[in-house]
Amino acid sequence: MRTVEKALKLLNFFTEQQPEHGLSNLARLSGIDKATVLRMLGDMEATGLVEQDTRSRKWRLGAGILRLARLREAAFPVTRVLTPILERLATETGETAHASLLSGRELGSVAAVESTRSNRVIMEAGHILPLHATASGVAFTAFANPEIRERALAGDLPQVTPATPTTRETFEPLVREAMTKGYALSDQAFEAEVTGIAAPIFGPDGFACGAISVATPSSRMTADHVSSILSALAPAARLATLGLGGHIPSHHKIAA
Amino acid sequence: MRTVEKALKLLNFFTEQQPEHGLSNLARLSGIDKATVLRMLGDMEATGLVEQDTRSRKWRLGAGILRLARLREAAFPVTRVLTPILERLATETGETAHASLLSGRELGSVAAVESTRSNRVIMEAGHILPLHATASGVAFTAFANPEIRERALAGDLPQVTPATPTTRETFEPLVREAMTKGYALSDQAFEAEVTGIAAPIFGPDGFACGAISVATPSSRMTADHVSSILSALAPAARLATLGLGGHIPSHHKIAA
DNA sequence: AAACACTGGTGTTAATAATGAACCGATGCG
DNA sequence: CGCATCGGTTCATTATTAACACCAGTGTTT
Incomplete structure (x- = not known):
């Protein structure tokens, strides 16, 4: 069902204790296929919601979130x-x-x-x-x-x-x-x-x-x-x- | 093409001068059909990325962004x-x-x-x-x-x-x-x-x-x-x- | 008051985009 | 060396998405 919502739900797996996740890990946690998770992450990366560590290939919340938060705080x-x-x-x-x-x-x-x-x-x-x-x-x-x-x-x-x-x-x-x-x-x-x-x-x-x-x-x-x-x-x-x-x-x- | 990315691009229309948008306005700006935009907004609302003013029905960036930003700042x-x-x-x-x-x-x-x-x-x-x-x-x-x-x-x-x-x-x-x-x-x-x-x-x-x-x-x-x-x-x-x-x-x- | 131009929102079908299994190469471990 | 896991890719199938038309409500202008 609704892909966008499923993709955004991935963000909820990032916590203070677990601020980074590997691809397989996210797939396992969410119960979604790896390939699908990867595409979702790619889409979210394009807007800065998540970003990937170039070395460890792990994913984390992106800098775009800071930008949006500043925007909201301004308004x-x-x-x-x-x-x-x-x-x-x-x-x-x-x-x-x-x-x-x-x-x-x-x-x-x-x-x-x-x-x-x-x-x-x-x-x-x-x-x-x-x-x-x-x-x-x-x-x-x-x-x-x-x-x-x-x-x-x-x-x-x-x-x-x-x-x-x-x-x-x-x-x-x-x-x-x-x-x-x-x-x-x-x-x-x-x-x-x-x-x-x-x-x-x-x-x-x-x-x-x-x-x-x-x-x-x-x-x-x-x-x-x-x-x-x-x-x-x-x-x-x-x-x-x-x-x-x-x-x-x-x-x-x-x-x- | 990729729906998730298109949906997230909607967030870029919220600026300091224009922190709120009506449905039709967002559809016009993005060139996406109203019905589609509405579904996207609904999905993003479910995760708190956007929220809708109950009276004016206008949409704005949601409180979930603040939560995510705090999370990222913590890590x-x-x-x-x-x-x-x-x-x-x-x-x-x-x-x-x-x-x-x-x-x-x-x-x-x-x-x-x-x-x-x-x-x-x-x-x-x-x-x-x-x-x-x-x-x-x-x-x-x-x-x-x-x-x-x-x-x-x-x-x-x-x-x-x-x-x-x-x-x-x-x-x-x-x-x-x-x-x-x-x-x-x-x-x-x-x-x-x-x-x-x-x-x-x-x-x-x-x-x-x-x-x-x-x-x-x-x-x-x-x-x-x-x-x-x-x-x-x-x-x-x-x-x-x-x-x-x-x-x-x-x-x-x-x-x- | 009537016609108009908006608005937000709702169905329904055709077509498109998402899906997931299989596969690949690399890395790590006992 | 063999096994498991990793990140990532491919592609046929299918289920989701998108657009059109439509509805109801609101405010303007005529």
Whole structure:
């Protein structure tokens, strides 16, 4: 089916730990024939989305991505707006803060500021956050366009950790709870020993377009800590929405 | 022909002045049928490369690009390395400095620092620099892999300004001169009233992978100014190459 | 209000472009 | 030396893509 989409999905195999891939490796990971993968890579190379190391023949993300990112930032300065907000959020909470935006059918992590504590959560750069397995995802889903929300609830929910909700019956209550509380808390559903607390970022249409989140080691998570994080998260989320030109629905409120 | 490449070429129509496009507009610009463009956009939306404004239905570059850019920066911190070098270059010369990297078959501008003078050259973010019409392009071509150089020389050379070389006979001498001098100077071949001076950035294989450049109003360009710029540009280019893990050919030298 | 020129988006069929198995030469390893 | 893997190429088959016409909605002009 749709070739373009299949080709672009190859980009998702590049991660911070695995920033380079050989041809056969990519073919194996994607389940696509080598010859096809090669052609796709060639096409993406022509536009700078990927590039090939001349010696090792391995492929990596290309410089064209940097160009496009600069272009987008020039028109919609997302990172510029979010980073100072995250910095303040990180210092106020003493924890790692990060922001993610809707990217396809998932959230893409676009900015993060790490806590300075020695025991802190490390955010891998440019991670993809599944909607059902992260606090950010649940907070986003709760306030997303109903059509997107329904698709998320109905989609299949791969297990990431033992605590990941994998059925609609376990996922939907989390979303409902987030809808009433205005934020989402997810305990070790994405990564062991990590608890996330997230609030939605709203777009101009009044629906969520992303999320802002604080991640802490689960061991540090107490009721007091949660409420102190929330009191920093709420204004941060508000600033993020306004800074990106979004619109906060009048009824929206973050409350434990 | 190759659908993936055609689809990705659509991304090049998004510029700093035109960051959003309607469907029909994109179809017109690209010469592709509306229905086809729509499917391509849909595929690219699924991976976050583009996104659609829900109200205006216009398309723009998507948040997925930011995610990918962060990922690439995490593995190969190009911008982080180049920006301070450009800052120093800009203050030392009092002119606008920028860097570009090979992206497909052209150079993509990935970082820029503007001069603080009131009469300065403004670099549009994320511009594509044709190899034949810019100082960066000539400097890059001169030291690129011979295969790439030949392709550049043999390709068609669209006229950008009256001073643009449009034939191999006019283009090749510029490249040859850059090969001996170690840098390239281009007067108003890309933009009227702007002169560029550029030096190559070398990759690990000893061939150019990009260029670093200083752009000045042509009115300010004198022999003295050129040599003062060169004395700042040479170490900057050297630092850029080393900072990116590149290898400077032993015989390479920048000399007027 | 009527005619017009746009817009974004949707089917349906002909033709084109993508596919994947087999194959090649090179490299690496026990 | 033999086996496995690598990146890459070729080519017949087929399934995907592309274009045409069409639809509904919007705003302008007459």
